[in-house]
Amino acid sequence: MTPRVEKCLVKADWSLALCLLLYCSAFGQSMDKEATGRASECSSNTGLHCEIYGKEGGDPILALHGLGSSTYTWRKLNDYPDLIHNYRLILVDLKGAGQSPKPRDKHYSINEQADLIYRFIQEHDLKKLTIMGNSYGGAVSLLLAIRLCEQDPGRFSKLILIDSGGYNRKLPGHLKLLRTPILGWIALHILPAKTSARMILKKTYYDKREITEIQVEAYAGPIAAKGGRHALLQTAKQAIPKNIDEITAKYKTICVPTLILWGRQDKVIPLEIGEQLRCDIPNSRLEIIDKAGHVPQEEVPGKVIPLILEFMTRSDSRP
Numbered sequence: 001m002t003p004r005v006e007k008c009l010v011k012a013d014w015s016l017a018l019c020l021l022l023y024c025s026a027f028g029q030s031m032d033k034e035a036t037g038r039a040s041e042c043s044s045n046t047g048l049h050c051e052i053y054g055k056e057g058g059d060p061i062l063a064l065h066g067l068g069s070s071t072y073t074w075r076k077l078n079d080y081p082d083l084i085h086n087y088r089l090i091l092v093d094l095k096g097a098g099q100s101p102k103p104r105d106k107h108y109s110i111n112e113q114a115d116l117i118y119r120f121i122q123e124h125d126l127k128k129l130t131i132m133g134n135s136y137g138g139a140v141s142l143l144l145a146i147r148l149c150e151q152d153p154g155r156f157s158k159l160i161l162i163d164s165g166g167y168n169r170k171l172p173g174h175l176k177l178l179r180t181p182i183l184g185w186i187a188l189h190i191l192p193a194k195t196s197a198r199m200i201l202k203k204t205y206y207d208k209r210e211i212t213e214i215q216v217e218a219y220a221g222p223i224a225a226k227g228g229r230h231a232l233l234q235t236a237k238q239a240i241p242k243n244i245d246e247i248t249a250k251y252k253t254i255c256v257p258t259l260i261l262w263g264r265q266d267k268v269i270p271l272e273i274g275e276q277l278r279c280d281i282p283n284s285r286l287e288i289i290d291k292a293g294h295v296p297q298e299e300v301p302g303k304v305i306p307l308i309l310e311f312m313t314r315s316d317s318r319p
Contacts, residue, residue, distance in 0.1 A: 070098025096231025138164025
């Protein structure tokens with residue numbers, strides 16, 4: 001690399017370029033077993049990595065992480081006995097993330113991700129199901145909600161969206177970068193994974209003091225793994241489906257109570273998107289979490305979990 005090129009790269013806005021996410025949460029691995037207990041056996045014909053925690057036979061909560069993240073983003077949920085003792089928490093790594101396969105193919109579209117999770121739901125015959133998604137995982141959750149309401153409403157109970165994607169507007173500038181030939185590849189490869197992960201965490205967190213070195217290492221792992229960079233780049237390129245306008249028009253058909261949680265200080269997906277989801281989803285409620293960024297379930301679980309529990313235990317049909 002010539003000095004001139006290096007100088008140009010240094011001048012680039014790497015806080016944007018290396019955020020590396022469409023609806024970024026963080027690079028992550030599986031939930032920390034020492035902090036959260038032992039996972040029940042879980043397998044799937046989809047090939048996706050999955051972990052199950054909580055009450056045997058409890059109503060299932062299927063949690064989907066953001067782009068570049070993994071089941072690690074939900075690691076603090078098991079610190080709350082009222083959640084784990086009453087519900088069955090099912091964590092899944094999306095294709096190309098965490099411990100799930102990262103094949104060097106181009107089948108990473110958001111619709112294909114939703115197809116895999118829908119197959120997982122049918123395979124495990126999940127009923128009275130709550131789907132919970134953060135960021136990119138929220139966008140996948142919206143696709144699943146539309147499909148379940150249309151095709152199999154009997155098994156679908158509630159929807160929880162946390163700083164969720166779902167529209168083709170107010171997208172982070174790094175999405176344009178990642179979709180740009182050559183430049184997107186450079187953004188993923190120019191720096192070590194740990195350096196990129198640290199920068200990403202600083203972007204997604206409101207309180208930077210909450211970020212730890214253990215966390216940085218955990219988030220950097222999957223991106224540095226074989227196929228990790230390819231999977232992340234393909235997922236980002238295919239995150240906005242061609243029929244996005246048709247999809248957003250169907251948000252009004254979502255047939256279950258919906259809780260929308262949003263970090264007031266989210267710098268990745270602005271609160272405006274949460275307000276739009278509240279308008280477009282009929283039976284929904286928006287709760288704004290102060291002093292929280294893009295991943296409030298990690299940063300301020302003490303504020304997030306009580307809202308989830310209150311929503312889950314409502315006996316009426318209104319959120």
